[in-house]
Amino acid sequence: MTPLPGRCACGAIRFVISLTDPDAQARTSICHCHACKRFTGGEHAVTTRVPRSAFAFTRGAEHVRVHEADMGSRSDGDRGEEGEGQAGGGRKSALHREFCGVCGGPLLEYGPNAGDNIYVFYGTLEDHARGQVEPRGEFFCRLRDPWMPEIEGLFQKQEINE
Numbered sequence: 001m002t003p004l005p006g007r008c009a010c011g012a013i014r015f016v017i018s019l020t021d022p023d024a025q026a027r028t029s030i031c032h033c034h035a036c037k038r039f040t041g042g043e044h045a046v047t048t049r050v051p052r053s054a055f056a057f058t059r060g061a062e063h064v065r066v067h068e069a070d071m072g073s074r075s076d077g078d079r080g081e082e083g084e085g086q087a088g089g090g091r092k093s094a095l096h097r098e099f100c101g102v103c104g105g106p107l108l109e110y111g112p113n114a115g116d117n118i119y120v121f122y123g124t125l126e127d128h129a130r131g132q133v134e135p136r137g138e139f140f141c142r143l144r145d146p147w148m149p150e151i152e153g154l155f156q157k158q159e160i161n162e
């Protein structure tokens with residue numbers, strides 16, 4: 001079992017992701033969509049998809065706050081969920097986000113079609129844990145800012161599925 005520990009920006013909340021095979025069970029990706037820009041305050045979000053059952057809070061769970069965002073249709077790219085099988089264009093859907101009520105730092109998110117997976121914000125993982133789940137690809141590349149280069153060696157998708 002490989003433990004991948006992480007924490008929020010202030011450290012009030014700590015968690016661990018326990019995987020038997022990080023290569024097979026985790027996938028980190030970069031998303032350039034509008035929702036990811038706004039939530040992170042950056043050009044993109046970096047999240048690591050893991051099975052929900054592998055994630056556990058180890059400290060400060062009482063500080064976790066939840067935000068349910070109505071992300072509207074998929075066509076405007078204004079959503080943070082980069083999971084597969086996001087069929088049903090135009091359908092309203094909610095994106096669930098968890099963050100720290102003490103420091104406001106992001107922890108994880110998942111959309112209605114994430115299935116049994118959650119998307120943990122990559123930067124919350126400790127250094128050695130990030131090194132075990134480095135990014136595989138980029139989503140919503142059509143919304144990449146002009147100054148942001150394509151990352152060599154990763155797959156690039158214009159939206160989610162194409």
Ligand SMILES: [Zn+2]
Pocket residue numbers: 008009010011012013100101102103104105
């Ligand atoms: Zn915090």
Ligand SMILES: [Zn+2]
Pocket residue numbers: 031032033034035036037045079080081082140
């Ligand atoms: Zn996104």
